[in-house]
Amino acid sequence: MRRDIMKFQVYQIQFTESQYRAINSNETVPAFEARNRMTMDFGGDNIGNIASDAFEAGYYTHVSNIEAADLEQVFEIGNIGPESDIERLGRMSSISVGDILIDESGTKSVVASFGFKEVN
Numbered sequence: 001m002r003r004d005i006m007k008f009q010v011y012q013i014q015f016t017e018s019q020y021r022a023i024n025s026n027e028t029v030p031a032f033e034a035r036n037r038m039t040m041d042f043g044g045d046n047i048g049n050i051a052s053d054a055f056e057a058g059y060y061t062h063v064s065n066i067e068a069a070d071l072e073q074v075f076e077i078g079n080i081g082p083e084s085d086i087e088r089l090g091r092m093s094s095i096s097v098g099d100i101l102i103d104e105s106g107t108k109s110v111v112a113s114f115g116f117k118e119v120n
Contacts, residue, residue, distance in 0.1 A: 038098035
């Protein structure tokens with residue numbers, strides 16, 4: 001049974017060199033704080049709201065597009081390939097907690113500790 005393939009946009013929080021220096025100096029960096037709060041939301045109760053606020057604040061960068069059948073396959077391809085299904089737009093890390101995936105209909109989902117949560 002063939003599943004329909006669609007293109008998903010992948011957004012990740014990335015840091016500049018100056019942000020890394022600030023983080024290493026124990027200064028507050030809002031994007032870093034948001035990412036940490038998402039990572040520590042093990043129950044997934046707040047991750048959708050945290051991701052929504054971070055997206056609206058402009059903390060995310062559109063890093064790639066991945067062709068896949070569903071969110072689970074996007075996660076797999078973003079971590080183990082095949083590379084031919086990834087259109088890289090810049091530096092991209094493996095897909096992990098806090099990354100936002102947007103499907104062709106515009107539905108935003110955030111990678112949670114277990115599964116995915118919708119982003120408002």
